[in-house]
Amino acid sequence: GDSVTQTEGQVALSEEDFLTIHCNYSASGYPTLFWYVQYPGEGPQLLFRASRDKEKGSSRGFEATYDKGTTSFHLRKASVQESDSAVYYCALSDRGSNNRIFFGDGTQLVVKP
Amino acid sequence: EAAVTQSPRNKVAVTGGKVTLSCNQTNNHNNMYWYRQDTGHGLRLIHYSYGAGSTEKGDIPDGYKASRPSQENFSLILELATPSQTSVYFCASGDAGPDYAEQFFGPGTRLTVL
Numbered sequence: 001g002d003s004v005t006q007t008e009g010q011v012a013l014s015e016e017d018f019l020t021i022h023c024n025y026s027a028s029g030y031p032t033l034f035w036y037v038q039y040p041g042e043g044p045q046l047l048f049r050a051s052r053d054k055e056k057g058s059s060r061g062f063e064a065t066y067d068k069g070t071t072s073f074h075l076r077k078a079s080v081q082e083s084d085s086a087v088y089y090c091a092l093s094d095r096g097s098n099n100r101i102f103f104g105d106g107t108q109l110v111v112k113p
Numbered sequence: 114e115a116a117v118t119q120s121p122r123n124k125v126a127v128t129g130g131k132v133t134l135s136c137n138q139t140n141n142h143n144n145m146y147w148y149r150q151d152t153g154h155g156l157r158l159i160h161y162s163y164g165a166g167s168t169e170k171g172d173i174p175d176g177y178k179a180s181r182p183s184q185e186n187f188s189l190i191l192e193l194a195t196p197s198q199t200s201v202y203f204c205a206s207g208d209a210g211p212d213y214a215e216q217f218f219g220p221g222t223r224l225t226v227l
Contacts, residue, residue, distance in 0.1 A: 009153070043117075043203050043218030044156070089155065099144050099163070099209040101216055105155035 002027045004090050006104035013080055014112050021075040021107045023064070023090035031094035033057075033066055033073040034101070038087040047088075085111045116140060117219035119204050125225045132191040134222050136204030144207050145187040146216060147171075147179060149200040156203065162187055194226045 007022040036044040048057035053068040158171030160179035178190040207216035
């Protein structure tokens with residue numbers, strides 16, 4: 001079945017550090033990939049998506065490139081800010097998923113000033 | 114802008130009691146979802162619905178029922194609440210395009226079962 005694996009459960013950085021959160025997926029079809037962000041006290045919200053191999057999704061300085069060869073969609077940001085502290089979810093959806101989205105376990109990002 | 118609201122936002126219940134969590138969406142989306150969120154487990158799907166009158170089991174449906182009386186409303190029902198159901202519950206609504214589904218989340222309900 002479809003699944004998403006996020007390697008890091010928690011990432012602690014200082015402001016202006018470079019961020020990478022790793023995401024790998026397994027899917028029977030050709031999925032669309034997402035990154036969602038969840039700020040404290042709120043529900044998850046879509047950060048961006050990508051639907052084709054080599055497509056780059058981006059928003060608010062975050063970016064990820066769809067890599068079908070390595071089944072990956074790693075999240076990166078060149079210089080994090082304290083306001084980026086949140087939980088980040090990698091997710092996928094495909095035509096065979098009955099309108100479901102499959103989420104990874106999430107990565108808690110803590111950015112210290 | 115998508116709008117999904119949940120009530121109550123916080124709930125304390127006793128073991129064995131009945132709990133109903135409500136969700137309302139004004140997006141006219143066909144699909145609605147209930148998730149629970151626990152540390153180390155991320156978002157786990159409990160029940161979902163394709164439209165009024167339909168409910169489907171998700172990955173962890175045991176101990177939960179769902180009801181979709183209208184396009185706008187989707188309820189999660191715990192007939193006999195247990196402490197293991199203490200969690201944060203999120204409702205979402207969305208639709209499926211030709212290639213993927215999108216979901217918009219509510220603010221969550223924090224449930225404590227004593």
